Amino acid sequence: MPVLTVLPDGRQFSVPAGTGLLKRLRQAGFYPDAPCGGLGKCGKCRVSVNGVEVLACQTAVEADMTVLLPDSNGFPASSGKLGTGTLLAFDIGTTTVVCYLLSDAGETLATASALNPQTAFGADVVSRIRAALAGEGSALTAAVRRCVEALVCSVCEAGSTDPAAIRRVAVVGNSCMQQLFLGLPVENLARPPFHPLLRQAETVACRPVFPCCPEAELLLVPDIAGFLGADILGCVLAENLQEAEELTLLLDIGTNGEMVLGSRKGLLACATAAGPALEGAGIRFGMRGAAGAIDRVWTENGSLHFHVIGGGEPQGLCGSGLIDAVAVFLEAGQINRRGRVASDLRLTQRIFLSQEDIRQVQLAKGAIRAGIELLAEQMGVKLEEIQRVFLAGAFGSALNPSSACRIGLIPEELLEKITPVGNAAGAGAIRLARDESALALAQTLAEQIRPVELSSLPGFPRRFAKAMEFREAKS
Numbered sequence: 001m002p003v004l005t006v007l008p009d010g011r012q013f014s015v016p017a018g019t020g021l022l023k024r025l026r027q028a029g030f031y032p033d034a035p036c037g038g039l040g041k042c043g044k045c046r047v048s049v050n051g052v053e054v055l056a057c058q059t060a061v062e063a064d065m066t067v068l069l070p071d072s073n074g075f076p077a078s079s080g081k082l083g084t085g086t087l088l089a090f091d092i093g094t095t096t097v098v099c100y101l102l103s104d105a106g107e108t109l110a111t112a113s114a115l116n117p118q119t120a121f122g123a124d125v126v127s128r129i130r131a132a133l134a135g136e137g138s139a140l141t142a143a144v145r146r147c148v149e150a151l152v153c154s155v156c157e158a159g160s161t162d163p164a165a166i167r168r169v170a171v172v173g174n175s176c177m178q179q180l181f182l183g184l185p186v187e188n189l190a191r192p193p194f195h196p197l198l199r200q201a202e203t204v205a206c207r208p209v210f211p212c213c214p215e216a217e218l219l220l221v222p223d224i225a226g227f228l229g230a231d232i233l234g235c236v237l238a239e240n241l242q243e244a245e246e247l248t249l250l251l252d253i254g255t256n257g258e259m260v261l262g263s264r265k266g267l268l269a270c271a272t273a274a275g276p277a278l279e280g281a282g283i284r285f286g287m288r289g290a291a292g293a294i295d296r297v298w299t300e301n302g303s304l305h306f307h308v309i310g311g312g313e314p315q316g317l318c319g320s321g322l323i324d325a326v327a328v329f330l331e332a333g334q335i336n337r338r339g340r341v342a343s344d345l346r347l348t349q350r351i352f353l354s355q356e357d358i359r360q361v362q363l364a365k366g367a368i369r370a371g372i373e374l375l376a377e378q379m380g381v382k383l384e385e386i387q388r389v390f391l392a393g394a395f396g397s398a399l400n401p402s403s404a405c406r407i408g409l410i411p412e413e414l415l416e417k418i419t420p421v422g423n424a425a426g427a428g429a430i431r432l433a434r435d436e437s438a439l440a441l442a443q444t445l446a447e448q449i450r451p452v453e454l455s456s457l458p459g460f461p462r463r464f465a466k467a468m469e470f471r472e473a474k475s
């Protein structure tokens with residue numbers, strides 16, 4: 001049997017000849033990035049095998065191999081105030097998992113985050129569902145639980161807390177993330193009518209799900225609809241939208257685009273099939289917001305400038321840089337209304353945006369923009385009547401609002417009303433962990449928020465096509 005040596009870790013294991021390299025790496029607990037889910041399309045699962053770069057998803061192990069994995073995204077952990085933690089709150093995102101350790105009084109003592117290792121099965125929920133249906137469900141569950149346990153250790157160490165002292169854990173995530181974390185099947189998310197599985201708020205024992213907190217209770221937060229999960233419910237709770245006097249639009253733009261519109265008079269919500277393009281997945285030079293990523297692009301006196309996270313040579317563009325770049329090229333007249341470009345749009349000699357990249361941005365921004373317009377229409381209000389726009393999520397908060405409006409992701413008339421609100425889903429999980437009445441409120445909200453299924457609206461295809469267009473630069 002061939003032997004696989006994985007660097008920089010140095011672990012070795014034997015592999016039946018012919019096994020797919022990506023699959024074997026995942027089985028062994030290594031999770032290289034694989035945004036297209038192993039279809040061989042994205043080119044992002046590159047690893048070095050015996051000194052030669054290959055796509056892990058397209059490589060079979062036929063002989064002994066030494067595999068060098070690229071730098072993985074580590075665990076940023078930070079500790080704040082001192083005290084003993086007794087509560088944990090989790091936001092299990094499709095891309096990032098964030099954990100908060102809280103004191104009994106609800107103060108945040110430590111936080112830690114990590115890349116969701118399920119990214120080795122694909123960047124978006126669709127590829128995770130596909131992987132689960134293809135028999136990888138328990139591998140997906142094991143991957144995220146391993147990550148959650150490591151985060152628990154990380155925050156407990158930073159907050160000088162014994163995990164056995166944790167008494168309550170609140171978890172939010174989209175429906176797919178929640179179900180995979182709990183080890184539930186995801187068939188309900190694979191085809192219409194996408195009924196949610198988690199309909200009832202519940203408190204169960206933590207031990208069977210993550211034994212590292214054996215004494216804790218686990219709060220199960222209900223979903224609003226198949227693709228409107230506890231994460232968007234967490235955002236509503238964090239911002240108290242159910243009590244808002246002002247008509248508020250909350251946009252959670254991450255790997256999925258979910259939104260809520262309303263006030264204390266009522267709330268509507270929808271999910272859009274925006275996909276992860278706005279976070280850089282599926283974009284030729286796209287990457288996460290890590291060291292080496294261009295995260296801001298602007299012009300000064302007619303020349304192009306950009307900022308690179310951590311300085312040095314840019315490796316690619318993250319979502320906020322991508323949206324800035326499209327806005328800059330639009331303003332320069334290099335992209336027309338339909339998204340056509342005459343040639344590649346260069347940021348550096350190496351890094352550019354292609355016609356296909358612009359197309360991906362159009363599809364994603366069109367889906368979100370159409371969602372905003374149709375939610376307003378369903379509520380019977382005009383866009384200009386919206387009084388506040390909250391941008392949630394790490395990506396939403398990093399976005400330059402002017403660029404988001406310039407590319408038409410958000411209507412330009414709402415520019416002055418935009419406020420970034422950070423990780424609102426995480427803030428919702430914190431509220432659930434520390435406020436004993438919040439779980440019952442979550443149940444009420446899950447029943448009261450009216451889900452809008454965009455694709456079932458007769459005007460959706462036309463609206464979506466229109467929303468993909470750009471506003472051309474004034475000549």
Ligand code: FES
Nearest residue numbers: 038040043045057
């Ligand atoms: S090319 Fe291998 S995961 Fe996309």
